[in-house]
Amino acid sequence: MSNKESNIEKTNFDAFIQAVGSEIEQAQVRLIVAANAQMLFHYWKIGNYILYHQQLHGWGSKIIKQLAKAIRLHYPEKKGYSERNLTYMCQFAKAYPLRALQSFIETDASLSVPTIQSVTNEVLKLNDKQFTQELTAQIQSIDCQSLAITQEVPAQFEDVGKTVSAIYRMGIREIEEVFLTSPIAKINWTSQMTILDSSLPLGLSYWYMKQSVEMGWSSNVLKMQIDSDLYSRQISNNKVNNFTTTLPAPQSDLANYLLKDPYIFDLAGTKEKADERDIEEQLVKHVTCYLLEMGNGFAFVARQKHFQVGNSDFYADLILYSIPLHAYIVVELKATPFKPEYAGQLNFYINVVDDKLRGENDNKTIGLLLCKGKDEVVAQYALTGYDQPIGISDYQLSKAIPENLKSALPSIEEVEEELASFLDKDKNP
Template sequence: LKYMAKFAEIYPDREFVQTVSAQIPWSHNIAILEKVKDPQQRIWYIEKTAENGWSHNVLIHQIESGLYQRQVLADKVTNFDHRLPSPQSELAVQTMKDPYVFDFIPFREDMLERDIEQALVRDVTKLLLEIGTGFAFLGNQYHMNVGGDDFYIDLLFYNLNLRCYVVIELKTGDFKPEYAGQLNFYLSAVDGILKKEQDNPSIGLLLCKSKNNVVAEYSLKDISKPIGVSEYKITSSLPDDLEKQLPSVEDIQKRIK
């Protein structure tokens, strides 16, 4: 009854209740009511829940990972508006996030690109959840033979909403301008070998540990293929303040002895 009273207070508009909030289950409405304070964000999460069919747990994960801030408010670095026709360019920008959060990957300080890639592929269901709606995973280290030379794409997807191939390259360090050139080549190869007449132009996404937005923008300015640059985060298991409160492995071993 308390939740119902709060719901009625927050959403006094009868038409909104009947047409918008009615699209999702009551438990989802309560989760959004409790965890999201901004009215515009509430409407966005309601619409995305209805659009994607998120379960209660997935909805909470999306809210707690700041999906709205990463997908709607993020200062995204792309050349999509110059390299893609409308409305594909707008949809591609909306699909992107910055940063991507791969918090399901066990964190190590010395992780290499291949380690991250393999960890993503091992839990491809969670990878697809984070990458977004409409993505079909086609493979990692996807082999392309160009002029007799072998090349390997880190991650290859097809997006059913965008109707195009999406090439993702992972980099463990800062963004560098030469990464855009490499991805531009991969996109040319995919468009020349895999793309069919009914497909839209392929899109590239560079995922780096960090980036300088100005450097990234200049790097994409004269690139011929549509490319976006985003950061990714791999959270270590526990916050520092909580980790300090827990016993170390050595302490536990001493107690067992």
Template sequence: MNDQAVGLTPPPEGYTDWLTELKSRIHTAQQRATLAVNRELVLLYWQIGRDILTRQAAQGWGAKVIERLALDLRAAFPEMKGFSPRNLKYMRAFAEAWPDAQFVQQAAAQLPWGHNLVLLDKLPGPETRRWYAAKAIEHNWSRNILAMQIDARLLERTGAAVTNFSTSLPKPQSDLARESLKDPYRFDFLGLTDKAREREIEIALIKHVTDFLLELGAGFAFVGRQVLLDVGGDEFFIDLLFYHLKLRCYVVIEIKGGKFKPDHLGQLGFYLTAVDAQIKHPQDGPTIGLLLCTSKNKVVAEYALRNTAQPLGVAEYKLLESLPAELQTSLPSIEQIERELAGSDDAP
């Protein structure tokens, strides 16, 4: 509704900017209030869980005390949720998993209660829970994304790609670059089997770019597919080009639909040289190359990377192992995917 419709005079100069600033401050205050409420709730749950543990150990109370406590707390606080026997047992498990009050205050209380339950249910020990908790806080993962990353074994895959970053990049950039790559990458969200061709995979990745960026990890920004490089009048095309916001550099990704071969790195290294010469800003870091293949001999990859000065990495990608015949027939063909992409390009 405009000002004339409600009988208001036009706002004075500077009012619109001030209103925008006020909205931002109010939104920030709301977020802080929500975080503060969550923090107090998680700390309360930890304290209740610790009390249950302590009293059961000291006074020999059995498991039935939790049922009694649930009835009494819900009677005393009928407007509050969270005092079911099941949730009280989670409080006990939460306190047992995190006996360190300082860690609960500094880390666990930054996550919603539902996130903490995911960590309890899906992970066996404190070290892996700490790692996933830190990542969830850093990247602001939803509960579903946290569960998905745990199921996808993110910890085991992070930093596992074969690279030469320790010799081709300065510290601490080399460590950050290594931690930014995984092995293997999971592309099962594409709905493609291991028989898919490179071009099919490439097109499907862009069609599912949100899932692709999530799998790549935080910091990757998509620049383009089949990016043209004109080198001395000859045309070359990069499969996928990204920019990494933390590393402050371009990342060239090439996809090979077979086993890794050392000569694959020659083509990728050429692309890195061209990007550094034609696209990279002087303040950007050296362009990084990532070769994705269906399989690799780790020793062969390490040998191939040993004598190159360009920052390169080699990792595998995994598609669906197999699909039922009835599901295979329902998948879109490469022609259908290309038509949909073409249609989306023409849309206003």
């Protein structure tokens, strides 16, 4: 075999190995995801089983303590069945009866392209729904005779009896499919406990679950977003922008959906009365937290991006790129409340970025003005007449980064090293 043929064979073999390795890694991810979903389904069934027998026999809450003790005695090698965890399993089952999971799936289908209005409508619809608790009799396939509903069953079990009959017709496999298809099966148990501890209405629980899956949040990040009331900041608060008049309908809806008001940035080491440059410097140092707050699919492009226009030099505070919007985002930071002239300055930078950076496959550049407060009426008047898309939001500075989240973030040195390549490219294009 010639050297040329040998090199070709090695190239083919290397590609083959890479393909096999990729499949192994993907299989590991699939196995982990599948194992998590099956564990959640198991916990949901256990919770339903406990709730059913509590009501059927009037055992009360003490049964959980006794059950935890019995499991330790008979199955000492099994973990995850403490009194606390069994209590959470009951809460889990009670919070998400079967018909609630079916409603989640239906809501998923109607929100294939989310907008402020559609999300609000669906969340409120879920919040208003009342579900009769469907207990473990729904899902027990081990011993049907022990779960049969007879004429002696009290009146309050009539609905459960109807459900039991339907479930036996439906079958445990079909129930499992409903559970695994719903968003409830796609986040981990710690995140589920976080949502349960927050006592959210059903619609909000659904929304935070969906966001957690889409954004890849850890349970710590999920708790931060719930504590900071992300739903209100992104969905229910009135937001000031001119997107509907400056962007085509699909993009304007998505841009409005992604915009938050206020933004909350967790910045350790920021001065109490920070100026724009100090805030900007801290945002870059904590770029991971910053992009987390901006939302899914935002990439950092540059800080203090230099543009020469005519004989003058200009520096845009921050430039991001939004993958969902396929557009550059120019961010201007102001350490003072909104003033109408700020919109003019941002409009100028949008024009420059459109001319200097925007490619033929990029959508219209969007401007985001972050201020320390605003008069919404003044801000809305200030946007009238501009052809460029601009959003105006408040921002708040918080130094309350949980210790357990800090450990998951890269160090400032690592972030600065990562950003150095961006800054060097800016200086030496």
